[in-house]
Amino acid sequence: MAVPCLTIKNMTMAYGDFIIQRDLDFTINRGDIFIIMGGSGCGKSTLLMHLIGLQSPSKGDVLYGDESLWQAEHKERQRILRRTGVLFQSGALLSSMTLAESIALPMTEHTRLGSQRIREIVSYKLALVGLAGFEDYYPSEISGGMQKRAGLARAMALDPEILFFDEPSAGLDPVSAKLLDDLIRSLRDNLGATIVMVTHELASIFAIGTNSVFLDPETKTMIASGPPKQLRAESRDPKVIRFLTRGETENREENKTKDQETCDL
Amino acid sequence: MTVNNAPCEINVSRKEHALEVSIVGDWVLDAETPALEAVLTQLGDGADIKRLVFSTEALGRWDSLLMTELIQLIDYGTKQGIEVDTSTLPEGIQGLLSLVYAVPERVGARRQETKTPWLEVIGKGGLRIFRDSQALVSFVGETALSVFALMRGKARFRLVDLWMNIQDCGPSALPIITLISLLVGLILAFVGAVQLALFGAQIYIADLVGLGMTREMGGLMAAIIMSGRTGAAYAAQLGTMQVNSEIDALKTMGFEPMDFLVLPRMLALVSIMPLLCLYAILMGIVGGALVTVNFFDVSLVEYLNRTANAVHLTDLTIGIVKCAVFGVLIALSGCMRGMQCGRSASAVGDAATSAVVTGIVFIVIADSLMTVMCNRLGI
Numbered sequence: 001m002a003v004p005c006l007t008i009k010n011m012t013m014a015y016g017d018f019i020i021q022r023d024l025d026f027t028i029n030r031g032d033i034f035i036i037m038g039g040s041g042c043g044k045s046t047l048l049m050h051l052i053g054l055q056s057p058s059k060g061d062v063l064y065g066d067e068s069l070w071q072a073e074h075k076e077r078q079r080i081l082r083r084t085g086v087l088f089q090s091g092a093l094l095s096s097m098t099l100a101e102s103i104a105l106p107m108t109e110h111t112r113l114g115s116q117r118i119r120e121i122v123s124y125k126l127a128l129v130g131l132a133g134f135e136d137y138y139p140s141e142i143s144g145g146m147q148k149r150a151g152l153a154r155a156m157a158l159d160p161e162i163l164f165f166d167e168p169s170a171g172l173d174p175v176s177a178k179l180l181d182d183l184i185r186s187l188r189d190n191l192g193a194t195i196v197m198v199t200h201e202l203a204s205i206f207a208i209g210t211n212s213v214f215l216d217p218e219t220k221t222m223i224a225s226g227p228p229k230q231l232r233a234e235s236r237d238p239k240v241i242r243f244l245t246r247g248e249t250e251n252r253e254e255n256k257t258k259d260q261e262t263c264d265l
Numbered sequence: 266m267t268v269n270n271a272p273c274e275i276n277v278s279r280k281e282h283a284l285e286v287s288i289v290g291d292w293v294l295d296a297e298t299p300a301l302e303a304v305l306t307q308l309g310d311g312a313d314i315k316r317l318v319f320s321t322e323a324l325g326r327w328d329s330l331l332m333t334e335l336i337q338l339i340d341y342g343t344k345q346g347i348e349v350d351t352s353t354l355p356e357g358i359q360g361l362l363s364l365v366y367a368v369p370e371r372v373g374a375r376r377q378e379t380k381t382p383w384l385e386v387i388g389k390g391g392l393r394i395f396r397d398s399q400a401l402v403s404f405v406g407e408t409a410l411s412v413f414a415l416m417r418g419k420a421r422f423r424l425v426d427l428w429m430n431i432q433d434c435g436p437s438a439l440p441i442i443t444l445i446s447l448l449v450g451l452i453l454a455f456v457g458a459v460q461l462a463l464f465g466a467q468i469y470i471a472d473l474v475g476l477g478m479t480r481e482m483g484g485l486m487a488a489i490i491m492s493g494r495t496g497a498a499y500a501a502q503l504g505t506m507q508v509n510s511e512i513d514a515l516k517t518m519g520f521e522p523m524d525f526l527v528l529p530r531m532l533a534l535v536s537i538m539p540l541l542c543l544y545a546i547l548m549g550i551v552g553g554a555l556v557t558v559n560f561f562d563v564s565l566v567e568y569l570n571r572t573a574n575a576v577h578l579t580d581l582t583i584g585i586v587k588c589a590v591f592g593v594l595i596a597l598s599g600c601m602r603g604m605q606c607g608r609s610a611s612a613v614g615d616a617a618t619s620a621v622v623t624g625i626v627f628i629v630i631a632d633s634l635m636t637v638m639c640n641r642l643g644i
Contacts, residue, residue, distance in 0.1 A: 049513075052517050053516075053517070054513055054516060054517065078519050081517065081519065082519060084517070086514065086517045088510040088513065088514055089510070090509055090510055092509055092510040092511050092513065092514035093511070093514075094506075094511050094514075094515075095505070095506075095509070095511070096426075096429075105518065105520075106518045106519070109421060109518065109519060109520065110519060151514075154514075154518075
């Protein structure tokens with residue numbers, strides 16, 4: 001039974017008079033790995049900013065469970081957002097702090113844990129993302145992929161119900177990207193978190209996405225939604241098909257049968 | 266080894282309604298090119314040409330030079346309504362041409378240079394000043410709210426950040442402050458000495474340097490140094506954090522960037538500035554003493570005695586209060602430009618530059634106002 005976790009209601013995003021996307025209406029269910037996709041410049045990342053409370057919509061609302069994010073007072077909004085964790089595209093670790101300090105930061109702010117306990121939790125989170133032993137490194141001393149994983153460890157610091165990812169595999173080699181995908185899926189399975197991911201990495205989309213929405217920059221609204229594989233097989237919109245098949249439409253049938261096989265397995 | 270290029274030529278022959286353009290020689294970028302106008306005029310109005318064909322049997326090596334000429338020809342031909350037959354061109358050229366014409370030029374994509382009327386320029390300038398002052402006022406307001414939050418014990422920042430900032434804008438700045446203030450004291454002494462020695466009143470150099478440094482130059486010099494050193498650093502630090510989404514990340518973790526980033530920087534600078542000012546004054550007086558004692562026949566004891574008589578506690582207080590005000594202004598302009606920074610690498614540079622400019626403008630205006638006020642009030 002699908003439990004709605006995040007509902008976007010009739011939302012319009014704009015910078016002043018310049019509309020980026022309008023009439024967005026979709027629901028993200030608990031346990032989903034939800035993909036927000038679309039070509040470059042269609043407003044995917046802007047949509048994410050609206051979901052995590054950094055930019056306010058010019059119309060419409062975002063509901064966490066049944067609580068409104070944008071009707072709420074500042075304090076109330078902070079409380080709602082405490083249930084979320086965000087991994088930014090660049091990792092966005094604070095460059096003046098070690099990984100341990102960065103990850104401990106939300107815990108020292110929002111919990112009453114003692115410093116010893118926090119240190120233990122930090123080590124555990126770093127171990128979860130495969131960075132055990134890197135507590136006292138500065139972000140500039142580790143590679144881009146490691147920074148991203150450290151960013152993930154920080155996003156998970158407070159055991160959030162919803163994790164947001166902004167282009168997690170951008171700038172990673174295929175193997176690291178695959179490992180990150182696996183990590184995301186196992187986090188969903190083991191922590192019971194809901195994942196919302198902005199990406200245009202087809203491999204990730206098909207590998208882990210359970211539901212999705214497709215934003216179109218020309219009509220400035222969502223033109224498709226549903227599980228990515230189903231979209232690839234059944235969508236009639238040429239833009240969606242072109243995106244999901246990299247323009248190689250003839251492969252569509254082939255993929256369909258391939259998916260069938262994987263499903264049968 | 267040098268390669269001799271065969272000279273490139275372009276020959277035109279007419280066959281009824283078709284024009285055959287034969288391209289000969291090596292068309293490489295450093296070659297002398299024949300004028301294309303001859304061909305273009307043949308294609309022009311009234312020439313009654315329906316087809317343009319190419320012959321390239323004698324074409325040697327070619328690169329972008331040939332491509333640009335061909336594109337000119339083809340564009341001109343198509344505009345005249347002439348059918349252009351590219352099928353006889355070498356395969357490579359055909360491939361490149363099909364790439365060039367694959368995506369038609371987007372209408373309106375080309376930037377047109379528009380001339381803005383001077384009235385509009387002035388108007389836009391005015392609006393920008395208005396927006397800038399709005400941003401300034403709102404930033405001052407936010408800072409004030411943060412300070413209130415701090416007083417109520419609600420502002421959250423890491424003490425270690427405050428200490429790091431104090432370390433950075435205090436002790437680390439001493440060498441440059443020493444150098445500049447010492448030299449300013451020295452210069453003041455020389456400038457005064459030229460006049461005062463005429464009347465045999467060298468002893469008054471002590472008054473000049475003492476009062477000058479204490480009331481004015483000590484604070485001003487410290488402020489200008491700190492504006493270039495620390496104000497710019499603040500803008501660059503915060504700007505980089507903005508570019509790197511670190512500020513967004515802090516917000517999503519429930520931190521107020523104003524409390525977490527701006528407050529420790531501001532507190533550090535405001536608490537350190539008066540001390541730096543005191544140090545600058547001392548160094549200036551030492552500089553003045555060096556000159557006076559060595560060149561103008563005044564003993565050190567006389568000089569110090571005279572300074573002690575001339576400079577009162579009021580003067581020192583004025584100097585230090587001024588410098589504290591400068592500290593607020595430097596931190597304000599540095600942090601404001603940093604927080605307003607755009608999201609590109611060049612925006613960080615702009616933020617640092619405008620932090621220094623804004624800082625110095627604020628300092629000089631504030632200094633003038635305070636000097637006039639002191640003068641009117643008679644202190």
